[in-house]
Every structure is written in C-alpha cells, then in structure tokens.
Amino acid sequence: MVVSMSSKLKNILDEKGPIRKIGVIGMGYVGIPAAVLFADSDAFEFVWGFQRDSPTSGYKIDMLNRGESPLKGDEPGLEELIKKVVDAGKFRCTSDFTRISEVDAVTLAIQTPFLSAKSLEPDFGALIEGLRLTGRNITEGTLVVLESTITPGTTGGLARQILEEESGMKASEDFALAHAPERVMVGRLLRNIREHDRIVGGIDRESTQRAVELYSLVLTSGRIIPMTATAAEVTKTAENTFRDLQIAAINQLALYCEVMGINVYDVRTGIDSLKGEGITRAVLYPGAGVGGHCLTKDTYHLERGVKISGGKLDYPQGMESIFVLARKVNDFMPVHMYNLTVEALSRAGKTPADSKVALLGWAFIRNSDDARNTPSELYRKLLLDSGCAVEVHDPYVKEYPGVSISHELSDVVKNADAAAILTGHDEYFKLDASALKELMGKEHPVIVDGRNVIKPDDFIAEGFVYKGIGRGDKN
Structure with a gap:
C-alpha cells in the first residue's frame, strides 16, 4: 500500500510550486535523450546534464555542449534535438555536481551491472556514488527519481538511506523520492520515452504525484501508470x-x-x-x-x-x-554459434586451428554502437581458445577494450575461411554471395548466420557451406 502523504512534504512542495529546473545524472543511452526531451518542453526552464569528467566518459561533456551526440548508432532525431536545446540555452552538461542544488528535480540514469551472475550481487558502486553526490547537494523539496534498473526494495531501502545520510533530511518529510524505470531501446530512444507508458512509483503518495508531474510533460501518446516504488521496481525487472x-x-x-x-x-x-x-x-x-x-x-x-x-x-x-533457466539458454546461444562454426569448418575440411573467421557484428543490437554484454565476445573467445584467427567488423562500434574492430568489411572477410553474422546490421542484409566468395577466395567458404539475414539458397548455390540458427532445413 502507498504510505499516507506527509503533510510537511505537501506543504513544502505547494510552496515550492511547479518543477522548473531539472538535473539528469548519467549521460548515456538513457540520460541523454531524457535530458534533452525535458529541455525541449516549454514547461521547464533549464536542464543540467551531470557527467563525471572521467578518462573514459569525460569527453561527452564537451561534445554535448557543442550540440553533438556521443551516441553514434542510428538514433533518429537525437543529435538534432541536442543541438536545438543547446542553441536555445536550455541544456548544458557539467561535471560540477554542486549545481544539483539549483534544480527542483533530479533523475539518476546510472548503470547497475552485476558483479557475478552466480553471487547475484549487483555492482551498485556507480549508483551509490551518484546517490551520495545527490544527497550532498539537494535542497528542501527536491524530487529525486531513480531511473536505473534496480533490485526491488532499493528505492525505499539503500537509496533512501544514502540520501538521508548525505542530506541530513528525511525522505517523505523534506524531499520526495521515487522510482520511474527507463523503458528505452537503442535505435529509438526519443520515440520510446515519448510514446511508452511510464511507470512511476514513489515511496509515498506525495512523491508519486510529484514524479507524475515531472514525466507527464514529456509524453506524447504514453500514459502514466502510478504505483508504489517496489511495484515499479518489480515491473521493470519483470x-x-x-x-x-x-x-x-x-x-x-x-x-x-x-x-x-x-x-x-x-x-x-x-x-x-x-x-x-x-x-x-x-x-x-x-x-x-x-x-x-x-x-x-x-x-x-x-x-x-x-x-x-x-x-x-x-x-x-x-x-x-x-527465469534463471531462460537466462542460461540465451547465454548458450553464442556457444551454439561456435558449435555450428566448427561443424561447418569440418565439412569444408578445416579445423578452427587452421582457419580464419570473419566475425560480422560486435554491437548487441542492429544498427547501433551499443556493445554492452555483446554475445559476440563469448563467440570470439571460444574461437580464439580453439586456435582460430578472428577478425571483427562492425559499421557502428568504434572501439572496444581489447578487441580490434574494423569498419572495412572487405578487409575483414578477405581470405577468411568462414564468415559469421552475429548482429543484424542492415549492411549484412546486402551481402552478395558471389562477391563475398570472391573476397574470401575459398572453393567452399563457410557462412554461419546467427540473425537470419541472408538467403541460404543463394549462398549454397555459390558453393558455401551454410549454417543458420533454427535452419534445420538448410543446415
């Protein structure tokens, strides 16, 4: 049940008036589109984007302040909207977290990975840091919203505890606290925020109402679905x-x-x-x-x-x-891709140890540069462990730690014994069997299709050894 609203918090918020200034912590796939959509609304005066000036992500600050998008996948309308709100003087990115004191509402869009699937212990280090910085700088009446996907119970537990410790104030009495999980997919970030229904759950009724006020102003066709904070946490994870x-x-x-x-x-x-x-x-x-x-x-x-x-x-x-069993099945699919590759190479008279494989696609999703937890990584590791030479192509991913990624498809497939499609990028749908065979230079080259992007008969007719996931009719 929703806790009865605090009359003290209600009075503070009534005196404070509508939300006019917003802070968004975390300039990534969730934070950037959210921040610029808030900034584009006539209801809000200004939006701060907060980003640590770290060696790995500090570059985003200057890029955003120039009106450029650090996200280099296909994101319709995002770069144009960033430039629009920057030029209008309604959005700016900073590493100065003291400016949180200037906003009426602050959202946290920070990644929450797991340290280990076996231990089921999340790595909340970055989120905790963000909460501490928020707590140190919020003022009376501020709305704090966690957009990160979190373990159910975190908003009213760990997050509340840290914010109260750092601020010296009490949630439900001095400031509002809610969970409004992001529901976006790379490739359609702006559209998803505008059109998807928004789950909003506060730790009390007044916090829920304040969060509803914040998000209702950026929705075009989606609706707000209010609930408790824990119910919102379960909704997102479920x-x-x-x-x-x-x-x-x-x-x-x-x-x-x-x-x-x-x-x-x-x-x-x-x-x-x-x-x-x-x-x-x-x-x-x-x-x-x-x-x-x-x-x-x-x-x-x-x-x-x-x-x-x-x-x-x-x-x-x-x-x-x-649910855990389903996770294990999906984690197995790159292993199955490896098994299909070994079987196909054997039919072509090759072993992994004397073969070169062209790995096509490093992003985890089509037409994006997002390579977080990509299944291509396990597939590549299995090949390398078997003595195989592997070269990687992706048209969107610029770089990845420990992996050399080429943007020239012809260079990667040249003289390869096998080509394996791990990502359904548009470019791979255009692969021509005859041209690919000529580049690979083999009498019976191997092609392993993990995303059903090619027509098997076209490649089989050219002498390819074909393998595809779910294609028992052609394998």
Whole structure:
C-alpha cells in the first residue's frame, strides 16, 4: 500500500510550486535523450546534464555542449534535438555536481551491472556514488527519481538511506523520492520515452504525484501508470525477465527445429497466425545470443529482490527458477554459434586451428554502437581458445577494450575461411554471395548466420557451406 502523504512534504512542495529546473545524472543511452526531451518542453526552464569528467566518459561533456551526440548508432532525431536545446540555452552538461542544488528535480540514469551472475550481487558502486553526490547537494523539496534498473526494495531501502545520510533530511518529510524505470531501446530512444507508458512509483503518495508531474510533460501518446516504488521496481525487472523468457523459448525451439530438420521461421509463422479474442502468442525471434545492459542482468535483480525481501517463497522444492533457466539458454546461444562454426569448418575440411573467421557484428543490437554484454565476445573467445584467427567488423562500434574492430568489411572477410553474422546490421542484409566468395577466395567458404539475414539458397548455390540458427532445413 502507498504510505499516507506527509503533510510537511505537501506543504513544502505547494510552496515550492511547479518543477522548473531539472538535473539528469548519467549521460548515456538513457540520460541523454531524457535530458534533452525535458529541455525541449516549454514547461521547464533549464536542464543540467551531470557527467563525471572521467578518462573514459569525460569527453561527452564537451561534445554535448557543442550540440553533438556521443551516441553514434542510428538514433533518429537525437543529435538534432541536442543541438536545438543547446542553441536555445536550455541544456548544458557539467561535471560540477554542486549545481544539483539549483534544480527542483533530479533523475539518476546510472548503470547497475552485476558483479557475478552466480553471487547475484549487483555492482551498485556507480549508483551509490551518484546517490551520495545527490544527497550532498539537494535542497528542501527536491524530487529525486531513480531511473536505473534496480533490485526491488532499493528505492525505499539503500537509496533512501544514502540520501538521508548525505542530506541530513528525511525522505517523505523534506524531499520526495521515487522510482520511474527507463523503458528505452537503442535505435529509438526519443520515440520510446515519448510514446511508452511510464511507470512511476514513489515511496509515498506525495512523491508519486510529484514524479507524475515531472514525466507527464514529456509524453506524447504514453500514459502514466502510478504505483508504489517496489511495484515499479518489480515491473521493470519483470518485463525484461519476461522478454528474456520469450527469447529463450524461441531459441530452444530453434534448437529443436535444427535437430528435426525443419525451418524454425516456418514454425514461427504458423504459431503467430493463430489470432483471435483471448489468444496471445507473442512469438519473438531466435538468434546468436542476448546482449545489452538490461536483459542480461534484470532476471538476477528480480531473483535477488525475492531473496532479500525476507518472505517465504512457495515453489517446487529443488526446481530451478524458469527465469534463471531462460537466462542460461540465451547465454548458450553464442556457444551454439561456435558449435555450428566448427561443424561447418569440418565439412569444408578445416579445423578452427587452421582457419580464419570473419566475425560480422560486435554491437548487441542492429544498427547501433551499443556493445554492452555483446554475445559476440563469448563467440570470439571460444574461437580464439580453439586456435582460430578472428577478425571483427562492425559499421557502428568504434572501439572496444581489447578487441580490434574494423569498419572495412572487405578487409575483414578477405581470405577468411568462414564468415559469421552475429548482429543484424542492415549492411549484412546486402551481402552478395558471389562477391563475398570472391573476397574470401575459398572453393567452399563457410557462412554461419546467427540473425537470419541472408538467403541460404543463394549462398549454397555459390558453393558455401551454410549454417543458420533454427535452419534445420538448410543446415
């Protein structure tokens, strides 16, 4: 249940009036589009974007203040909107966190990875630092909103504790605190923030209402769904967990179809054709693995939330969580890609130790530069461990620690024994079988399609050894 609103906080907020100035902590895939959308609203006077001036991300400050986007994937309208609000004098990025004292509301969009999937212990180091900086600088009546995906119970627990310790004030009495999880996908950041329904959960009624006030002004077609902070935390972790489960289901079906010698896409079309009142199938697509910052960890946030809640879970004794099992299936798909590659190389009379593989796609999602938790990394490691030479191509990813990435496709595939497609970039849909074979210079080159981007028959006709996920009819 929502805690009764604090009359003290209500009086403070009534006297303070509407939200006019906003701070957004964390200039990444969530913080940047959120900040510029706030800045573009006539309801708000000014938005500060807060970014640490670190060796790895400090460059974003000057880029943003020049009106340029640090995100180099395909993000429709983002760079134009950044320039618009910078030129209008409504947005500026800074590393001076004392300016939090100038804002009426501050949101935190900071990554929350897990240290280890086995321990289920999140790495809240960056979030804790952001909370401490926020607590030290907020003033009476400030609304603090966590947009980061977090373990259920964090907003009213750890976050509240840190903010109160640092500020010397009390949440629900002196300042408002809420969770409004981001729901964006790279490639459509602005559209998602404007159009997706927004989950908003405060630690009390007044905090919820204040957060609703903040977010309702940037929505175009989405609606606000108010709830408690913990319910909002569970909503976010559960929606990603369910998506991961759906992907695992089609991935497992794809493995079944390979064994039975049929095409998983035919089966998928058949399943998806059954429509009608009360019928919901929501069949997704199989692939070479799941990456990104959310789906790879949010299951574990949800599982941890249950464990730390202190409640007793009534569940089949000794049975593993279906959500955790789904995670393991999706984590296995890069391994399956490796197995398909080894099988195909064997058919071509090669072993990994005497082969070169052109790895096509390092980003975890098509037409983006986002390579966080990319499944390509495990695939590459397995190849290297087997003695294989590996070269990587991606048209969007500029660099990645410890990995050399080329932007010239012809250089990467030249003289390669195999080409493996790990990401569904538009560029790979245009691969021509004859031209690729000539570049590879092999009588029977291998192609392994992890995203169903090529037409198998075209490549088989050119002498390729083909392997594809879920393509038992062609493998």
